[in-house]
Amino acid sequence: MTTWLALLVAPALVLAVQTANYAMVHLACERHLQWPLAASSLFGVLFSAAVAWLAWRRWRALVPPDADDPARRARAAMLACAAAWVGALSLLIQLMMWFPQWLLSPCL
């Protein structure tokens, strides 16, 4: 489960937060409310960080084996490794999409 959260849910959440924030820019300008944008970005950052860490722990627990090791263990380790890095990349992108909110007004 931790593998799939980082491999599939974390990048999907990046897209969801991006779309939600994009849709909320209009409202943020109209109502002078920036916190919904910040809240969704913060949620995205925390979630990505958490699942990336969980996937990392799972990968380390499986100790990366060779592809010739018993199939199920090797498969789980490989996917956990990929998931940890996808989760980390998701975290990075969430952060990068948050930065402009600190600098740009939604009404520009």
Added chain:
Amino acid sequence: MAHYAQLSRPEDAQATPHLFDGPDNADARAALERTWRDPPGLIGVLSAINHKTIARRFIVTTFAFFVAGGLLALAMRTQLARPDNRLVSADFYDRLFTVHGSTMMFLFAVPVMQAVAGYLIPLMVGARSVAFPRMNAYAYWMFLFGGLTLYGAFAFGAGPSSGWFSYVPLAGPDYALGKTSDIWAQMITFTELSALLEAIVLITTILKMRAPGMSLNRLPLFAWATLVTQFMVLFAMPAIMFASTALILDRLVGTQFFNPSLGGDVLLWQHLFWFFGHPEVYLIFIPALGFLSAIIPTFSRRSIFGYPAMVLALVATAFLAFGLWVHHMFATSVPALGKSFFTVASVMIAIPSGIQIFCWIATLATGKLNLKTPLLFVLAFFVILVAGGLTGVMLGSASLDLQLHDTYFVVAHLHYVLLGGAVFPLFGAFYYWFPKMTGRLFDETLGRWQFWLFFVGFNVTFFPMHLLGLEGMPRRMWTYPAGMGWSGMNLLATIGAWTIGVSVLLFIVNVWRSWRRGAPSTPDPWGGGTLEWSTGAPPPAHNFDVLPIVRGRDPLWETHDTDARIDCVSGLAADAREVLLTTALDARPDLRMLFPSPSIWPFIAALATTLLFIGSIYTPTAVVWGSVPVAIATVAWFWPRRDDHATALSLELPPWDARALEGGEVRKTSPTRATIDVRALPTFGFGARSPMWWATFGLMLIEGTVFAIAIAAYFYLRSVNATWPPNAPPPDLRWGTLNTAVLLASLGPNELARRAAHRGDRAGSRVWFAVCLAFAVVFLVVRGLEFSTLNVSWYANAYGSIVWMLLGLHTTHLVTDTVDTAVLAVLLFTGPFEGRRFVDTSENAVYWYFVVLSWLPIYAVVYLAPRLQT
């Protein structure tokens, strides 16, 4: 035991002894060849379903469209070779660039990747066929008819002229007169339907039909790339299908989706189009990355460097591709903060691309290079794609994009990315797998000539376009005055384009000559490590005499002692189209399933669907009368034949025995080799064990995406209108609530039908299905009454249009599922029957859940949201 006697008639089973495959069994090999071969004659040609036959046709057809699109490009370049040229008229030039772009994107680049995958994936994963071979054939025919529709219209002067992205209002009813845009929109429907079906075929093949032992960490990277791409297809294509349907409805029946004067919005088109259009670039690019990951290890003579990094890069790229679409709209009124989110994503996608490039370079740098033609195309990819990628990062900057928007700089960028990122690797792939497909070696000298002409021609054509764009030359202009300083570079680009033309001609000559008179190839001329190189060249109709067992990422490079290890599967029927299904993650033997035989019905169904699609360009009533032949053809397609039924029964185990043997593998040792005998595996299973479940899952993802996009379009339109709903109250709450109650009540009998199927209770299953059907009919009657009294009209304003679209979409799904349930119920009552039918029953019940549950958000949006707002 009463059920067993009724269901599988063991006396029939005993009457038909079968020949089973196994190592060193010449009789079985001959029987397999006879079994999997396509039938002869004209009817046989139209009935063919062997994946290699269909893929060869697909590849040849897409390549023919590539040549046709290329000829249109040559005409454009010749027109632009000198200033004030009058070789073609302005109107015809519009058609040229529209049909060129549409051809390359919809009829070549995406389908050719699926076509190559359709040939290679079963060979690479160690399977005898693709999943759903008849659907695969249907997808090909739909693609062919869609392409012919576009070119037929073009030949008769009705070709579209609004650009390959068909922006409204230019493509709308006020500016695109005649049927030109309708033909474009319907071509989209043809090709996207084909692509979606192919996606389901390929996903199911990869996840359920891999050779035992090929767990996901041993999946060839080309198969990973294909898997990732096909999931992207499921999410990307519905957006353009929704958009093209909305466009054709605006033009044909007067809906107002894109009419700003009645609540519509032209930017809605751009959002929908680019939500598909940007991922489409990656639908083209990611399979090409898979080609590279197949070619580079072979020609470096070592395994790929950083396999997990390659997989994570593929997955990350696929997701990020959906977060870039607004960067095509930087020149519109999108707020700056909104643009910044997409600038970030556009820049960050360079990270996973970079990871892959570094892994390939590491593989090349630490290997022993064999510099043949396929590798030349791969090396060119590095140069060209990096250049195209860098200009992509430049265009990701909103401020620079505003300056360069709609100039030749963008034309240069997109061709560097698409030709460099996809066509160069594709040529490499053709050369790489040509000996496998044809059994002949191509001419290496001609191949090198073709490569250099293509490489030089490409750069001579497209590099000057960067400079033309920086100097301000707009794209899509028919001609230009002398004295702008553009003449020299335009002439140079035209010379380059003709050089590319000569190169492609040389490729055709090489293929033709080599196919006819090339030196015979061995099964593995390059020393490749993946499974396709272990079988004949060309492969036999059944692909493998015995299915292999996989123990590493490069099975043919693994060294092992054949006496000590089990290295193949035995026990699949050789005189019936029986295939081995394995588990999705670890590829453990799971089921042995009987696949359908060749049939002309997919071809007839494609003809009927073509009639429906083309008819609906001219009259909306075609959707009604055109559905009848489609329904007849598809029911006939799925109706079991008595001889197929007898074969299925003779191979089937009674359900309770099958359950007892789940996961069981019986090992035996023949005189020469040890095998896994799969004869004892069940012939069907429920849930994720069944390929039908995966097809249903794919269908639900597609339709869920369509509904999500329709709901997003509703809220988008609401956000651009000051009053909502305009001029009329929302639909009567009572009708919607009554229908919600009817649908929710149908879940009870639906669940009972599903449970009855799982326990093999035919009588219970059919009775509960009939009850479920009654609920569906009640729903449709109530819906019909609601439509007849609906207080909003589809033509009055955009609100009416989107409400009718939401209700109509759901009603269409319910009608389809009702027909499907009715046919299944009839089969359960009267028709030929075997245990597999229970699986269909179970999956139909799953789909019913989906249809009911997908109604709830529509109910909330159409009936509740406007009232909550009030």
